[in-house]
Amino acid sequence: MKKLTAILLVVLVTAVFGQNPPDAAKDKPQGEAPKPAWRSLKPPTNLKLLNKDINERELFQVMKGFSLSLGVRCVYCHKGEDGKPFDTFDFASDEKPTKNQARKMFVMVQDINKNQLAKLDLDPAKEHKVSCWTCHRGKQVPDFELPPPPPRPEGEKPPPPAEKK
Numbered sequence: 767m768k769k770l771t772a773i774l775l776v777v778l779v780t781a782v783f784g785q786n787p788p789d790a791a792k793d794k795p796q797g798e799a800p801k802p803a804w805r806s807l808k809p810p811t812n813l814k815l816l817n818k819d820i821n822e823r824e825l826f827q828v829m830k831g832f833s834l835s836l837g838v839r840c841v842y843c844h845k846g847e848d849g850k851p852f853d854t855f856d857f858a859s860d861e862k863p864t865k866n867q868a869r870k871m872f873v874m875v876q877d878i879n880k881n882q883l884a885k886l887d888l889d890p891a892k893e894h895k896v897s898c899w900t901c902h903r904g905k906q907v908p909d910f911e912l913p914p915p916p917p918r919p920e921g922e923k924p925p926p927p928a929e930k931k
């Protein structure tokens with residue numbers, strides 16, 4: 767309640783003195799205090815893999831990571847309507863199969879990071895890690911086919927034909 771009063775006060779003062787911060791005035795309806803999205807998330811009730819002590823802010827960071835890695839919005843894995851406030855979503859629901867697929871992918875990534883990379887004789891001085899982004903690169907389905915070869919720089923000769931045996 768105190769916070770709300772403080773926000774209202776700021777809004778009032780800026781309204782009276784006509785000093786709306788330029789950004790807020792541009793893309794926020796007048797009088798609405800900016801509120802980070804994660805603040806409207808409820809405490810999680812259905813975490814099977816993530817640490818149950820994770821706070822809403824950290825959880826949101828992880829979820830942002832999933833979304834950006836796959837190039838999707840929350841609704842790809844969660845029950846809710848895109849563009850609606852988060853408190854209308856049922857994030858705990860496992861109804862969407864993609865959510866469980868994501869859990870399996872998460873287990874795979876953890877296994878790679880904890881067990882598989884250790885078998886590879888990599889430089890111990892460096893950090894070696896795989897994430898959703900490593901494969902997905904902003905796509906729901908990672909690329910498998912190689913890209914076409916880059917165009918040959920002008921003037922460069924084509925490689926000689928393979929030698930006959």
Ligand code: HEC
Nearest residue numbers: 810811812813814815816829832833840843857858868869
């Ligand atoms: C690629 C799938 C995927 C995307 C996209 C995704 N999530 Fe999740 N989300 C999950 C998975 C999987 C879990 C469950 C993790 C577990 O079991 O530990 C989860 C759990 C949650 C929970 C906890 C629910 C509860 O009560 O247990 C919240 C809140 C949440 N996600 C919010 C979001 C938000 C907000 C976005 C969009 C910014 C988002 N998620 C995008 C897969 C996804």
Ligand code: HEC
Nearest residue numbers: 832864867868871872875896897898900901902906907908
């Ligand atoms: C080692 C590479 C790799 C990594 C790392 C990876 N994925 Fe995937 N992911 C794939 C492949 C391959 C597919 C299957 C695409 C296909 O053929 O349909 C896939 C598919 C998916 C799907 C869709 C499944 C379906 O049923 O269509 C989801 C959701 C997903 N990944 C989430 C994640 C999340 C979340 C992470 C990080 C925790 C992650 N992936 C990390 C390779 C990877």
